[in-house]
Amino acid sequence: MTTSLPPISTLLGPPAPPSLPQLPYQRWASQHPPKDPVHLFTHKTVLVTGSNTGLGFEAALKFARLDAGHLILAVRTPTKGEVAKQRIVEATKYPSERISVLKLDQGSFVSVRGFLRDLEKVLRGRGLDVVVLNAGMAAPRWRVCEETGWEEAVQVNVLGTAMVGMGVMGFLKAGGKAKGDGEGELGQLTLTGSVGHMYVKREDMMGLLDVKEEEEEGGLLRVVGSREFFGVEKSYSVIKVLTMYVMQGLMECARREEDGEVGVWVNVVCPGFCVTDLGREFPWYLVWMTRVMHWYCGRTAEQGGRSLVSATLLGEEGHGGFWVNDGLARQGDMVTSEEGQRLQKRLWKEIRDICKRELSIK
């Protein structure tokens, strides 16, 4: 397969020393920021969700610097998206007419459907080349989305992300095909995950592993989103395990209908622990803890944004992979173990069924 992507060897960085505990590992990562990608995205249409601030904004800024043909900022609040667009134009002299701002609130299925309709209009029959599903939140407390009835992080990070991923798949397949009838480079879908998923242990998933298949009423997703299961830190990491499950599910959707071959490359990236507003609603003691951590082992959002961009350059070798610290890393036990894989199948079926139903509503 011939592609215009750079050889993966040019993107790889030094591996972290083996078997470091979590804190020294993060300290090492902050002292070894990822490489800043230089590969151009000329003629490519790139979409980044949650791109008004933090990692998403930094990634969008880089895609503009790297000459993306068309940049689509998908944001919860369009006025914030317009400010981000202005900042990108001022910083890069990127032509403003090549940036589209679209509203996307992953807390609402109605909004996701509206976003996909707007996206189709903006693309005008063209496909997408690169999509970074970065929008996400760290739930400060147990809260339920009024419109959907799902716990907020399950709704925004899992269902919202999966629904957008399934919704853009057709555009990504078209983008890949446009480069030569399925030959050459495919569309690329990248999800923002976290190394936090690797530290999730069997015990953390207990409430889920206890649910027998025949008892599944209400679904495993209801368990993850229940008040009893919730814990600020635990839930965030478990949700990132589910991000890995969603990637594997989206890899099934990425197959071409005609021959079952891979039609879109899908992967997950972790930017490392970065200084952003992710914990903006945390209780005061966690805000302070996060600040100390930022000082001790935080990367800048710009450094984290580098990984979001390099993850989209991995092509076939990165398909199904977990990209962190400029390397394809081992995935957590709750992803790779037999038990984890059984859970993935059951959870993905629930997630896919909900998203399919919501996507089919006109």
Ligand SMILES: NC(=O)c1ccc[n+]([C@@H]2O[C@H](COP(=O)([O-])OP(=O)(O)OC[C@H]3O[C@@H](n4cnc5c(N)ncnc54)[C@H](OP(=O)(O)O)[C@@H]3O)[C@@H](O)[C@H]2O)c1
């Ligand atoms: N920072 C880290 O250390 C770190 C590490 C690993 C992974 N991550 C992941 O990276 C991603 C970006 O996080 P960040 O650190 O850049 O945080 P951030 O600065 O808080 O940015 C989060 C982005 O997601 C958007 N968002 C939140 N809720 C949304 C919703 N309901 N619908 C649509 N968009 C929504 C936010 O929009 P508003 O501005 O409108 O709220 C914002 O644009 C997240 O998925 C996070 O889990 C972060």
